[in-house]
Amino acid sequence: MEQDYIKLIFGLKLKQIRTDRGLSLFGLSKLSGLSKSYLNEIEKGKKYPKPDKIAALSEHLEVPYDELVSLKLDKNLAPIGEILQSKLLKEIPLELFGIQESTLIDIISNAPVKVTAFISTIIEIAKNYNFSRENFFLASVRSFQEANYNYFEDIETAVLKFAKTYHIDLSNKITSQELEDILVEEFGYSINSHELEEHSELDNLRSIYVPKTKTLLITKSIDDAQRAFVYAKELAYNFLNITERLYTFSWIKFESFDEVLNNFYASYFAGALIIPKESIVANLKQLFEQQHFKAEDFELLLSKYNASPESVYQRLTNILPKEFKLKNLFFLRFSHQQGSDKFSLNKELHLEKQQSPRARETNEHYCRRWVSIKVLQAISANNSNHEFSMQISDYVAENKKYLVLASATKDPFKQNSYRSISIGIELNAQLQRKVNFVNNKSIESPHVGVTCERCGVINCSVRKSPPTILESMNKELKTSQIVKEITKKYSQ
Structure with missing residues (x-):
């Protein structure tokens, strides 16, 4: 278990016990002999006290030592523990939205009961609307698009650079064959247009990419425009040096938020290339x-x-x-x-x-x-x-x-x-x-x-x-x- 999680849980529990006792940080400092600033660092999850200091806190707060160091949370803090333990804060790059993880932790530590009630409400709403982890990731990417008015200058610039590098005339209609040639000649791809047709269960998939052999399995049933889009996405993954990616199109399951975000970046690149x-x-x-x-x-x-x-x-x-x-x-x-x-x-x-x-x-x-x-x-x-x-x-x-x-x-x-x-x-x-x-x-x-x-x-x-x-x-x-x-x- 990550040390950060252990420190956060201890800090949340200490703050809850202190406030339940009606003690201020100053009061707990006088009672335990630990400095106010040190206790504040503990409660914010930035420091974890040594055993002798935990013993002092246990004695003066009249809480068993084992209960104080246990990672088990009561019903008021349990939802926060679930969020922290799920690594949700680390899976979503909060910096995309201008948010620092430490800011969220401060909010949680300053008002744990209110934040817990809010998180519990969100969880209940998600359950009622059958809101999966994938739905949450997709909603996050959509919010990211909306925050940027769905325009990303760095990808637009990358498309122009790509076109210049591979001598693509953006004033002409781009064909799938033109993009296939680049995949094969420059990135060592093998294109297979037969395998997917033999599996009726895969009729909703346009492509599967096998990274070990750089084999792109693509269905015959799609038209040239759809084929061009699949190729353009593959080129995006390679040209933008994206490694954490999805290997099927359409997607089956997301393993991380980065996969969702990178899937969006590749799709944006493809659209900007085909429609300059x-x-x-x-x-x-x-x-x-x-x-x-x-x-x-x-x-x-x-x-x-x-x-x-x-x-x-x-x-x-x-x-x-x-x-x-x-x-x-x-x-x-x-x-x-x-x-x-x-x-x-x-x-x-x-x-x-x-x-x-x-x-x-x-x-x-x-x-x-x-x-x-x-x-x-x-x-x-x-x-x-x-x-x-x-x-x-x-x-x-x-x-x-x-x-x-x-x-x-x-x-x-x-x-x-x-x-x-x-x-x-x-x-x-x-x-x-x-x-x-x-x-x-x-x-x-x-x-x-x-x-x-x-x-x-x-x-x-x-x-x-x-x-x-x-x-x-x-x-x-x-x-x-x-x-x-x-x-x-x-x-x-």
Whole structure:
């Protein structure tokens, strides 16, 4: 067991016992003969006392020696012990968020009971929502993206350096063969396109990398854009000298936070390589200059890159905040099985915390007026390869509007299953300055909610559930108002 953990536990127990006895640090110092500063260092987990000093503390606090040095914690401190022993604070690089581990330890040691109650609450919420360790890591990376407006200059620079090193013309569409040649010739990879096809259980995997022989097993069933993305991620791992990484795509299980973070870095590198910044910025400027939006113009933009629509939409979340100062945006990805009425939100990113389209609501119906849902309904009915639509979503309850673009495509790994990806940009003065067509009155602008259960839109023809949660909230508000009025009446 790590010495740091032992010191922290001893310090927490000593502080709890001291405060239970009603003693200040000064009082315990006088009682035990140990200096106040030394006791403070012990309680903060920075020092561990020698046996003779523990004996003195045991005697004057009237606590058995064995109980004082035991790592067993009572119910008030047990959750903190679980967090410390799980090495969670070491698994997540807190410095990414500008937090020092010592700061957290100080907070814990200064208010252990309150922090324990908070941690216990978080654990209970996680259990109720089936929140796994992987979910926690993914949420941490998402917060990291949001904190940086999903733009990372060092990776953008690394992509330009890579292109220069290997003489890649970023003004042309990059093919998978071009990237495969670099993997094979420069990094000694062997490419196997047959093995995965022989295992039906692996139909949801695009690739497996075997580091010992530098063999990349890649499925035949993916198109050239998907193959290029797999190759670009492998190049990222090599060019960025990333060793702690995942070996399957899509991922099966994360062993550490570094694997999750490095998977994100490699994916970012791949997107920035296949969809170069300079090129997409120029294309977006040309699109935004138009007075009237044409769907074919946006679809033409998508076709300029050897990338899936999802990769392009993801790239927009990097480019729009940095190059166009459009930071109030969100990204959503839904999945849908043909013939069902269920739409599952399985990926989201919000660059501003206050945005209303958050929607991981348990057992509720997402708003059928969302363009994200409409394109899924369209592709499911038409059995087409790609459906695109755009609207200005008016969130009446929040007094916010978003310009939302959405595409739906077939899921390459599931039969009769579809995905939609959408990006929403808040309709504000900055958007109106940057995008000419946003002021066009012909753009559909429906009133929307988040879920039917929380929506107050009257006479909605596509509502799937009555507004039960909204009604309950309004009833509670009304009850509170009446109680306040009665209290005021009888207080005079």
